[in-house]
Amino acid sequence: QVQLVESGGGLVQAGGSLRLSCVASTGDLSSLAAGWFRQAPGGERLFVAGIHPSGSATYDAGSRGGRFAISRDNAKNTVYLEMNSLKPEDTAVYFCAAARSPWAIRRTEYDYWGQGTQVTVSA
DSSP states (O other), X not given: OOEEEEEOOXXXXXXXXXXEEEEEEESOGGGSEEEEEEEOTTSOEXXXXXXXXXXXXXXXXXXXXXOEEEEXXXXXXXXXXXXXXXXXXXXXXXXXXXXSSTTOOSGGGOOEEOXXXXXXXXX
16 A cells, blocks of 8 residues: 655745655555646646656646656655746646556556645735
8 A cells, every 4th residue: 555645835926836745655656657636626636747667757748838847766755746937827736646557647547646735826
């Protein structure tokens, strides 16, 4: 069983940056693909970015103009999401997830989920 804990969310002004972290408090994250999703109020939980278990490849939704970057440190059992040039429309709860499938994109492919961390971007 893998338990994921996110941190790093908060309130930031438009144009600012945040780095989200997701650590596996139990289990081994290094053998799993990892991804970030986000869910705005009243909206669906949408894929943001994913990373292969090895960290050798990343993939994203392609709609954020390169502002977001996912990375991982398997020695620390941690995945990160670097977010730059934040916009008010980036406001959402951000969820970390892990999957046994190495190229997981769809929400249904992810097996483990964190509780989420709130990101609020003010205009």
